[in-house]
Amino acid sequence: MGEPGRLAEGVRAYRMIAGMWIRSTMAYRASFVMTTFGNFAATFFDFVAIILMFSRVDALGGWSLPEVAFLYGLSGTAFGLADLVIGSMERLGRRVRDGTLDTLLVRPAPVLAQVAADRFALRRLGRVTQGALVLGWAVARLDVDWTPLKLLLMPVMVVSGCGIFCAVFVAGAAFQFLAQDASEVQNAFTYGGTTLLQYPPSVFAEELVRGVTFVLPLAFVSWLPATYVLERPYPLGLPQWVAFAPPLVAVGCCALAGLAWRAGLRSYRSTGS
Numbered sequence: 057m058g059e060p061g062r063l064a065e066g067v068r069a070y071r072m073i074a075g076m077w078i079r080s081t082m083a084y085r086a087s088f089v090m091t092t093f094g095n096f097a098a099t100f101f102d103f104v105a106i107i108l109m110f111s112r113v114d115a116l117g118g119w120s121l122p123e124v125a126f127l128y129g130l131s132g133t134a135f136g137l138a139d140l141v142i143g144s145m146e147r148l149g150r151r152v153r154d155g156t157l158d159t160l161l162v163r164p165a166p167v168l169a170q171v172a173a174d175r176f177a178l179r180r181l182g183r184v185t186q187g188a189l190v191l192g193w194a195v196a197r198l199d200v201d202w203t204p205l206k207l208l209l210m211p212v213m214v215v216s217g218c219g220i221f222c223a224v225f226v227a228g229a230a231f232q233f234l235a236q237d238a239s240e241v242q243n244a245f246t247y248g249g250t251t252l253l254q255y256p257p258s259v260f261a262e263e264l265v266r267g268v269t270f271v272l273p274l275a276f277v278s279w280l281p282a283t284y285v286l287e288r289p290y291p292l293g294l295p296q297w298v299a300f301a302p303p304l305v306a307v308g309c310c311a312l313a314g315l316a317w318r319a320g321l322r323s324y325r326s327t328g329s
Contacts, residue, residue, distance in 0.1 A: 073169070125193060135183075167321060216276065232320075
């Protein structure tokens with residue numbers, strides 16, 4: 057079977073497994089509403105901390121509250137979508153340790169799709185909703201000349217950012233084939249990465265900004281495209297065209313993550329071997 061066929065098979069398997077978990081979740085609607093609201097409230101406190109910070113200062117690293125909220129909303133929405141779609145990848149290390157990954161290997165469906173859809177948590181919509189609301193508030197408060205190009209860039213930033221975070225989830229899961237207790241390491245780059253992107257690059261050391269631009273390109277989720285929208289100086293003196301590179305970066309990251317996943321899966325040895 058060719059790559060298009062395997063991709064279609066993976067999407068079909070993912071939809072079936074995720075649909076099963078959604079039906080299971082919706083069987084207890086009151087519980088779903090409460091857990092979704094809890095997810096929304098827990099992430100909202102992150103933004104409350106930023107608001108409290110601005111009650112003491114007028115600007116953070118030269119950025120106003122609406123501008124920081126714009127960064128927060130972009131990274132929060134992009135990460136929330138990735139966490140909703142593929143956040144279950146962080147459980148792979150547990151499956152490798154207890155041997156339950158073997159049951160996925162014998163099923164006639166791509167392992168990646170099965171792991172990604174496993175225990176699909178619809179309650180994570182709370183994080184997506186919270187990020188989108190903050191983003192909408194920021195857009196309404198910003199004093200920006202909204203050209204057609206900037207408006208077009210908005211959904212591109214969110215979708216590309218989601219793709220970059222999905223690649224980080226998959227690469228982190230591939231690493232867990234080797235280091236089975238590495239879920240916290242993965243979380244440092246996923247949950248930690250989105251927290252980092254909520255603040256302007258001007259508050260961080262140049263070495264860190266270089267790292268999340270050229271090594272783990274999280275800067276393409278929000279920092280670089282947001283500088284074009286907000287008409288701010290580009291970090292590290294980068295050229296203006298990098299603001300439009302997130303789709304290419306997302307595709308490249310997903311391709312590399314796919315290679316890492318295949319290498320990790322080939323190296324897997326069952327607990328019974």
